[in-house]
Amino acid sequence: MRRLLDMQAAHSYNACMKKRSIQYTLRNVPERTDARLREAASAYGISLNEAALTALLRGLGVEADAVEYNDLDGLIGSWIPDPACDQALEDMDKVDSELWA
Template identity: 35%
Template sequence: MSKIQYTIRNIPPVVDQVIRKRSQQTGKSFNQTVVDLLSLQTFGTETPPKEQGFDFLFGANTLDAGFDEAIKDLSRVDGELWQ
C-alpha cells in the first residue's frame, strides 16, 4: 500500500496544541498522531481498513429496496431518439 503525503495549512493554534498534547500522552510522533486522528474520524478506528473500495463505509447492500425499480426507466432506450 503506497502512502500519500499531505501539506496542511492554517491549523488553528488550539488544534495544534491538542494534537501535540495527545502525541506526548501516547508517545507517538506528531505525524502518527495526526494519521491516527484522521483515521479515527474517517473510519471510527485508528487502524484504517485494508480494503481498497468504499464498500466498508456503506456496506454492500445499503440501497433502498425500490431503488432498481425507481431507476428502471433511466436504462430504457427511446427508439425514436436513436434512429
C-alpha cells in the first residue's frame, strides 16, 4: 500500500511542471571534434551545448522544431498585375444610385 501512495504522490508532484528535458553525457570526444564544436560556438556566439545540438541535428538530418509564423511576409512581392482583376475591383467601388434612392 505504501508504494501505491508513493506513486500517486509522485504524479501529483509533477502535475504542473515543465516536461523534463533529456540529457546526454558524451565521453571520448575526439580532440578535432571538440575543437571544431568550440570554433562553431565561438563563431556563432552560442553555447557549446547549442553548437553540439545543432551539429547533431544536422548530422542526423533532423530539423529543430520549426517556428510557425502567422504574418503576411510570404505575400510581399507576389502581386501580379491583372487588368481584369483591376477592372472587377473598380466595378465593385461603383455605387448603384437606384439601390439607394
